[in-house]
Amino acid sequence: MQKKVILVATIEKTEYRLENLTCASCAMKFEKNVQGLPAVQDAQVNFGASKLSLMGNVTVKDLEAAGAFDGIKVFPAAERREVEIIPFHKRKENIVTILSLLFLIPGAILSFTYSENYPAAIVFFVVSIAIGGAGIFKTGFKNLVRFEFDMKTLMTIAIIGAVIIGEWREGAVIVFLFAVSEALEAYSMNKARQSIRSLMDIAPPSAIVKRGKEFLELATEDIVKGDVLIVKPGQKIAMDGVVLTGMSTINQAAITGESVPVLKNTGDEVFAGTLNEEGLLEVTVTKLVGDTTIAKIIHLVEEAQAEKAPSQKFVDKFAKYYTPAIMILAVFVAIVPPLLGADWNTWIYQGLAVLVVGCPCALVVSTPVAIVTAIGNAARQGVLIKGGVHLEETGHLRAIAFDKTGTLTKGYPEVTDFIPVGNVDKKQLLESIAAVESLSQHPLAKAITTYAYRNDARKVEVTNFQSVTGKGAYAEVGGMTTYIGSVNWAAELSSLPEGVLQRATELQRSGKSVMAVVLGTDYSGLIAVADPVREESRSILKELKSIGIHHTVMLTGDHPETAQAIAADLGMTDVRGGLMPEDKLIAIKELGSKYGRVAMVGDGVNDAPALAAAQVGIAMGGAGTDAALETADIALMADDLEKLPYTIKLSRKTLRIIKENIMFALGLKVIALLLIIPGWLTLWIAIFADMGATLLVVLNSLRLLRVHK
Missing domain, CATH: 3.30.70.100 (Alpha-Beta Plaits)
Structure with a gap:
């Protein structure tokens, strides 16, 4: 079948x-x-x-x-086109607002000079209403037919009502001030969107590519993996890649937020959008244009701005019931007092004022403007926040857990102590040690040779190299056998002076790997190697405590004794050593139950389970690290812990501004609505309350652009 x-x-x-x-x-x-x-x-x-x-x-x-009602223009996201920056005086909403004002002013002068119903004044008011309110009426009438009630519907009803009861001047003022309010909203969103536009403009649209013996200028969309870019001094790198030939300093501020240029040599990774400052580079392309680090950052920032934060969800839910409630209140105010014997004109006027003051403009923009501005600002500072929810959670943090290696420490070993015996030539001993270690495969060998050559040690001839498993290595250097390995092995080869074992134990307790050196049969010194603590770690932990993060915890796979020594040196409140990745996950859950909201700071690879379990997962070195970008809620692009206090401060300021915005948006309206009781609410007060709230919310949110590290 x-x-x-x-x-x-x-x-x-x-x-x-x-x-x-x-x-x-x-x-x-x-x-x-x-x-x-x-x-x-x-x-x-x-x-x-x-x-x-x-x-x-x-x-x-x-x-x-589908977007004709608002004149929306659509083009494919992949299409690279230059966004035209329209000057303030040429923007449609601003032109409409200014024209409406130009007719409102003479109308107001005539109405105050003669009377509000002076025919010439009414003509000016009608033209002002027609110019400023055309867009409002068009949408408002359509919504009325469909029984859809939004801000423009409320304004349309209020303006028509004002005209019917002969309030021409106030109807024109409503139109003008609503137009101002809309122009302000458009301005604030354009300002917030500039953060994304600036990211999109970082990488150049084309590059010089070397294919065989040909040099071609190609659009980045046409460049493929394996192509070789020619990047001259002063040019931006168009694609992610690896330096094939050349050496230069690269300004990576656009991607990582680092202000200090980084030296790049053959084999080093470079990113699209970074600036080549000095030398000529040939770069082998490793990623297509849509997969570059900057492309991923743009995508994640846009996704983050689309994701609604808890406060925004609350506002949206509140607004859903708020608008119908305002309409019911307006009808109640307009009808009930006259039915009880009050003047119809007076209370219909009051009902229209309720409609105007009840417009949820400020409430609707109170949260998204703040969230969009904060996330865009963070992206420019080299901090990628993947959503409003993570931004808000960061502001509530009470404890932070840190991975040790590569987070609090540099992530690679360095020589910390070199202690030769008194009668040995220090430089000659260092040259002998480096000669042996240059042939060794031991993980710490590179740290020792690097230290030696930085201290002007010469490269000397070495013969008969041998590695002894579990003990160390030896070789013939300058006619003498040089041994380097464990202290116990050195004790077998030579008699150790008094105090050497005690000194070695002290170094080991402070988290260092200790090796002894023997020349022939004579003990000659100790050399200690460790993954050094980052210079900035102490000051950052101190700053975190100063801003209210009192619980800092180190989670590491290192020996508990080593972990305790480093944690004590850094001034951390808690430390847990000897942990496997699954143990870190359990530790994060325990910390969460104890402190509530906990962040985990790690490298985004072996710390993935803990990063996922924490309320906020913060990855170090997101630039070029796909695992960090995908796993964490926040990525510190420059592998720079100094951005952590900035991120927490930004989150807290955003939370504070959102609360202030909601308070401004609702507080001014509540005050205006209370004026109904003595009958003092006018259309003028209503529109100023609505516009004032919108203006306060917009300007308050834009303060987030000024938050820096």
Whole structure:
């Protein structure tokens, strides 16, 4: 019997960039319109990044038709195009606002000089309302027909009501001030989006490529793995790769936030968007344009800005019930007092004022503007935060756990102590040690040879090299056998002076690996090697305590005695040594139950389970490390612990600003609504309360752009 094969077509996600997306409610409406298209299975609009992701087969023309209500322009995300920076005075929303004001001013002068219903004044007010309110009315009437109630619907009802009861001047003022409010919102979002635009402009769109004997200028989309880039001094590197030939200092600030240029030599990794400062480099391309570190950063930042933080989810849920409640209150204020004998005109006016003051503009933008601004600022500082939820969680941290190797320490061994006996030529002894270790495969051999050559040791001839498993190595250097290995082995080869064993034990207790040197049959000295603590670790841990992180814990696979010594030196509150990766996971869970919110700082590879279990996983050295970018909630791109206190301060300031924004947005409205009781609420007060709240929220959020390390 022949089996029936069913082929299932998979529809890929397509991404588009958007222009002219002016407000959060417009983004929601556009998303709903796109989701309603017949060929679309799913669609999501990222307002912060001005981006649309959808599953389905639709044309750009169909998408632009869905966004025609707001003049939204759509183009494929992969298409590299220069975003036109429109000057302030040429922006549509600003032109409309200024024209509305130009007709409002003479109308107001005439109405105050003669009367509010002076015919010439009314003409000016009508033109002002028509110019400033055209976009509002167009959307508002459509929403009224569909029984969809948003900010523009409320404003449309309020303006029509003001005109019906003869409040021409106040109707025109409402239109003008609402136009100002919309212009402010557009300005704030454009400012916040510049952080992503600046990231997108970091890497050059083309590069000089050497293929065989030919030199070609190619668009980055046409460059493939294995191509060789020619990067001249002063040029930006277009693709991620490895230095094939040449040596130069590279300014990596765009990727890692490091201000000090880094020396790159043959075999070193370089990143797209970094600046070659001095020498000519040939770079072998290792990643396609869509897979470069900067491309991943941009993608993750945009995803982060789309992800709603807990406070934003609360605001969205609150706004869902808030708008209908305001409409019910407005109807109640307009109808109930007149039914009890009060003046209809007065209370209809009060009801219209309730509609205006109740507009949730400020509330809707209170959280996303702050989140988008903070994440964009962090990205420019070399800190990749993968969502508003992680940004907020970081602000609540009470304890931080650190991996030791490569996090608190440098991650590679260095000679810390060289103690020759008094009667030995120090330089000659160092040359003999380096000669033996240059042939050794021991993990610590490179640290010893590096130390020797940095201290001007000459390379000398070595013969008859032998490695002794579990003990050390020896060879003939300058006609004498030089032994280097464990202290116990040295005790077998020579009689050790008094105090040597005690000194070796002290060094071992402080977390160092100790080796003894014997020349012929004479003990000649000790050499100690350790993974040194980063110079900045102590000051950073001290700074963390000063900002309220009182519980700092070291989790390491090192011997508990070594771990205790390093933790005590750093001033940490807790230490756990001899841990396997699964033990670190258990430790993080225990710390979480004890302290509530705990962060784990590690390298993103062997610490993956602990990073995933922590409330906030923070990876060191995210630049070029896929595991770090994928596993952690936050990546410190420059392998720089100094960015940790900055990240916590930014998170806390963001939380504070979000709370202030919600307080401003609701507080001003509550105060204005209380003016209903004595009948003092006017349309002027209502619109100033609404616009004032929006202005405060926007300006308050933009303060996050000023947070630096």
